[in-house]
Amino acid sequence: MIFLGLPLYSVIHGAFTTDGGVLTFQNFSTTFSSAADMSAFKNSLLIGLWTALLGAGLGTWLAAAVLAGNPGGLVQRVVSSASGVLAYFAGVPLAFAWIATLGSTGVATVLLQHIGINLYSGGFTIASLTGLALAYTYFQIPLMVILITPALEGLRPQWEEAAQSLGASKLSYMRHVAIPVLTPAFVGATLILFGNAFSAYATALALTGGTIAIVPTQINEALNGNVIANQDRVGLALGVEMIVVVAFVMIGYWMVQSRARRWLQ
Amino acid sequence: MSTESTPLADPSAQDVGIAAAVAARASVGVNFKGVQRHFGDVAALAGLDLEIHPGELIALLGPSGCGKTTALRILGGFDHPDAGQVIVGDRDLTKVPANKRDMGMVFQAYSLFPNMNVRDNVAFGLRMRKQDKTVRGKRADELLALVGLSQTADRYPFQLSGGQQQRVAIARALAIEPTVLLLDEPLSALDAQVRHQLRAEIRSLQLRLGITTLFVTHDQSEALSIADRVGVMHAGRLEQLDTPENIYRHPATAFVAEFVGAMNRLPGRVGDGDEVQVLGQRLKLRNRNERPAGTAVIAMLRPEAIAAVPDSAGSGEVVERTFLGASVRMSVKLDDGQLVLVEEPSHADAASIGQRVGLRILAESTTVADAGE
Amino acid sequence: MSATGGNLGLAARGLGAIEPAPDRKKRRASRRRRPRLWRVTIFVLAAIYFIGPQLAAFKFSLVLSSGKYGLGNYGQIVQNSALRDALFTSLEISAITAVVVVVLVLPTVVWIRLRAPKLTLLLEGITILPIVIPPVVLAAGLEQLEGHSPQWLVSLVFNHALTGLTPFYVILALPFSYRAIDTGVRAIDLRTLVDASRSLGSSSFSTLTRVILPNVQTAVLGAVFLTVALCLGEVVIANILLYVTFPVEIIQVGQETGPGVQVAVSILSLLFVFGLLFALSFLAGRKRGATSTRLI
Structure with a gap:
């Protein structure tokens, strides 16, 4: 907790003070009036959501x-292992895989050119928001597989059969039983996915070299850029704003969970 | 009626409940005709012929993998036969999907929908039948009263005990006025006391409703105590279908004899006519099956079909003795090493451990197996 | 990584081939396992989406800076001393982090399961925090701390990647490890094991190491492998704090040697971690519970 709390405290403390240690909201108003920062937030939220x-x-x-x-077959093993790799490890390597695929000289780009589709003249670039979203989905899907699998396993075959014997079609079973039972886990996992994409930086760093305008890029620039003095604290303010967004996500997560606790063991 | 809890033991209250709960639907018969089901090269059902009379409760009994559950699932429409027909009433249901069969099914456990309270669970079938909300609420309450759970209508399944969950499952299955009730080991996940109580309640409910019922279990005492007729299954076949008494007293095959109840296997020899010689006594032989006179066989005898009489010149010695309340069970070791299980009423003057005894067979007839088996 | 894709594709093709399994499970499975259109569709789509880029990357890695095809890029990996040093640094950090994590988490999980089951929910909540707190924010805080720390602390802690990063990687690895080990502990009859061990006269320590640990071996290994994966993959904190770890060096190596080497290292590292987890899934599968093949 100390190792988590101390850096957090120093971010929050730094964001609310001036270099002299006086309480101030100046750092926040700087971020709110900065068009670059605001568009970075918009991009981060969009990419998180999508x-x-x-x-x-x-x-x-x-x-x-x-x-x-x-159950326990090869497909399950492969998908489960691959999900673990892609969801927890693969940030940097997969960025390179995407560059190799859809970069300006990437395999898919070249192939598409052969059949007459020129992605790059159409305005696409791997370093764009769309390109980033495509790459993020590459680890978002495996993470979802990891998060939702226990919930799917919890769906008992008896429920479907009981519903059938009571006259329910497959569709009404889904509507009245499976979907309501899965909803809390699904929403909770989706929120975690949002938080994950919102905070992710490794892939963006490797994919775009830190040129795309998302919040972590702005923070990194503010901290390491040294273009303008006093930028450090603006970066910290951005950090606090990120935490606030994530906090809202977590509150949403807890609300979903506690609603489900009405009938969950 | 709709709000108060009705203990099942109170018949007067119950008749009212049933009249309200189950609109008289004529009982129908069920007929399995040559039903086959294979999984890979394993035959789960190797041509099952089984007729269930209208209003009858048949228990299918057998070890796991014998095909009893497959039979029930085929009747419920959850599995489909490779060959053969399933007739209910005068309809051929072989190809009808499960949700169009009007059968009430109760599973082993955990079959209640966790996201619905008890009332909504019971009313689910009616909801699927597009019944009015107030109508189905009222019916659900009536059925809950019938199983004595009115006070739990607003709870969620996880707040109920295992026994209560199974009662709700029964109420839910009955709510759709099913033509046939299917019970798939509904008691096996419960502890002994609840199991015995619920067993009696299911039977009394079934008798009152007159609903044709197929009950699958691996527990012989359950099958024998609840059913009109018991079908003992083995390796995808029906070994014997008969009343509980006949299954127990006159097992048709060696498998049935050994599977149901404790059984002594004593060496014997086929005599002239339908007779067999066991422990120096002549018994009527029930399944001679063309065996020539003099064939060595194994006679199947229940512990209670043998008496141990204290006798210093007897052929065996009591080596173990367990007092069971109503009866005393003893192991008698014969001089040739064979162990014989004997059960006597506890009011009899039973022998004590170490005492020499002579064995006397009380049964008049017996089933035999080939000596090699 | 192309191996993953290959297997997925294989699985999609092999859907029809089913071997019989015993009784009830088989009955259900045989009913379900007919190759339905939607399953085939998703497997094919997933295969294209997930294997495609890896194949592209592989092809890319074969292109030498001279423009010809060859395995030269893979050869360069071995020769690149900067990369090697970075890899060793990262492996060191991984090893220490993994040990610390297990030493911290296993006793905690056991204690909570035995003595304070009510804390389970709270702990699960806490363990979500490191997943969602942006690493970049954590890194920013760390940089601040470093700037304000007295010189002795800086030279003691922050001057070396090993001491500077390990504590925070421990934090990052805690949630995953907690979940993995908790799943394992939940699957055994903990109280009976502990009571039995105690009644035979063993201390808490030897109960933990000789009785509980062997029983949750697979879960602990899972936690270790995930921790290693995390440490080998984390780039944001290391990058902001200017430590040269393996993933940071992968990014930088491209500037010196061209992208071919970069991509080649990426593929190898992915394969390495995939191999770890895949091997683990077989280890887990050997034990009874089929559900324990899930590690995470």
Whole structure:
């Protein structure tokens, strides 16, 4: 807790004070009036939202497809191991894989050029928000697989059969039982996915060399850029703002969980 | 009626409950005709023929993997036969999907929908039948009263005990006025006391409703005590279908004899006519099956079909003695080394450990197995 | 990484081939395991999406700076001393972090399960924090601390990657490890084991190391591997604090040697971590509970 708390305290303390140690909100108002900072926030929120929704949907689908197979079989092992790698480790390596695929000389880019589609003349670049979102989804889906699999496993086959014997079609079983039962886990996992994408930086760093305008880039620049004096504290203020966003996400997470506790053991 | 709890033991209150709860639906029969089901090269059902009479409770009994659950799942529509037919009433249901069969199913455990309270669980089937909300709420309350759980209507499944959950599951299955009730080891996850109580309640409910019921279990005492007829299954086949008494007293095959109740296997020899010689006594042989006179066989005899009489010149010695309350069970070691289990009423003057005894067979007839088996 | 994709594709093709399994499980499975369209669709899509870039990366890594194809980039990895040094630094950090994490987490989990089950929920909440607190913020805080620390502390802690990073990697690894080990401990009958061990006269310490540890071996290994994966992959904190660890060096190596080497290292590191987790899944599968093949 000390190792977590001390840096946090120093961020919060630094953000609210001047170099002389006087309480101030100047750092925050600087960020709010900075167009670059605000657009970075907008980008971060957008990328968090989109990759969370995409990752959650596709990840659940993939997890369900895997679980429908042979329990403990090769597919499950491979997907589970691969998910672990991609979700927790792969930030930098996968950025390079994407550059190799969709970079200006990437394999897919070149292939598409052969069949007459020029991505880059169409305005696409791997260092764009779209490119970043595409790369983020690459670890968001595996993370969703990891987070949602226990919940999917918790769906008992008896429920579907009981529903069937009571006259429910597959669709009404989904609507009245499976989806309500899964919703808390699904929403909770989606929120974590959002937080994950919102805070992620490694992939962006490797993919764009720190040129894309998302909040972590701004923080990094403020701290290491040394362009303008006193930028440090503005970076810290940005950090506090990130924490606030994440805090809201966590509150949402707890609300979903406690709502589910009405009928969850 | 709709609000107060009705103990099942109170018949007057119950008739009212049933009249309200189950609109008279005529009982129907069920007929399995040559039903086969294979998983890979394993035959879970190797041509099952089984007729369940209208209003009858049949228990399918057998070790795990014998095909009993497959039979029930095929009747419920959760599994489909490779060959054969399933007829309910006068309808061929073989190809009808599970949700169009009108069968109430009770599972081993954990089948209640966790996201719905007890009332909504019971009303689910009616909701699927597009019944009005107030109607289904009222019906659910009636059924909950029938199983004595009115006070739990607003709770969620995880707040109930295992026994209560199974009662709710029964109420839920009955709510749709099913043609057939399917019970898939509904008591096996409960502790002994609750199990015995619920067993009696299920039977009394079934008798009152007159609903045709298939009950699957691996517990012989459960099967024998609850069913009109018991079907003992082995390796995908029905070994014997008969009343509990006949299954116990006159097992048709060696498998049935050994699977149901404790059994002594005593060497014997086929005599002339339908007779077999066991422990120096002549018994009627129930399954001669063309065995020539003089064939060595194993006779199947229940512990209570043998008496141990204290006799210093007897052929055995009591080596173990367990007092069971109503009866005393003894192990008698014969001089040739064979152990014989004997059970006598505890009011009899039973022999004590170390005492020499002579064995007397009380049964008049017996089933035999081939000596090699 | 292309191995992953290969197996996924293989799995999609092999859906029809089912071997029989015993009784009830098999009955359900055989009903479900018919190759349904939606399953095949998702596997094919997943295969394209997840393998495609890895294949592209592999092809990319074969292109030498001279423009020809060859394995030269892989050869360069071994020769690059900066990369080697960075890798050793990262492996050192990984090893120490993993040990510290297990020593911290295992007794905590056992204690909470035995003595304070009510704290489970609180702890689960706390362990989510490091997942969602942006590492960049943590790094910013650390940089601040470094700037304000007395000189002796700076030279003692911050001047070396090993001491500067390990404590924070421990923090980052705690949640995953907690979850992994907690799952393992939950699967054994902890109280009976502890009571039995105590009644036979062993101390708390030997109960923990000789009775509990062997029983949750797989879960502990899972925690260790995840920790290693995390330490080998973390780049944000190290980058901001200007430590040269393995992933930081991967980014930098591109500037000296061209992107081919960079991508080649990436592929190898992915394969290495995948191999760790994949091997673990077999280790876990050997024990009874089929669900324990899930590590995370």
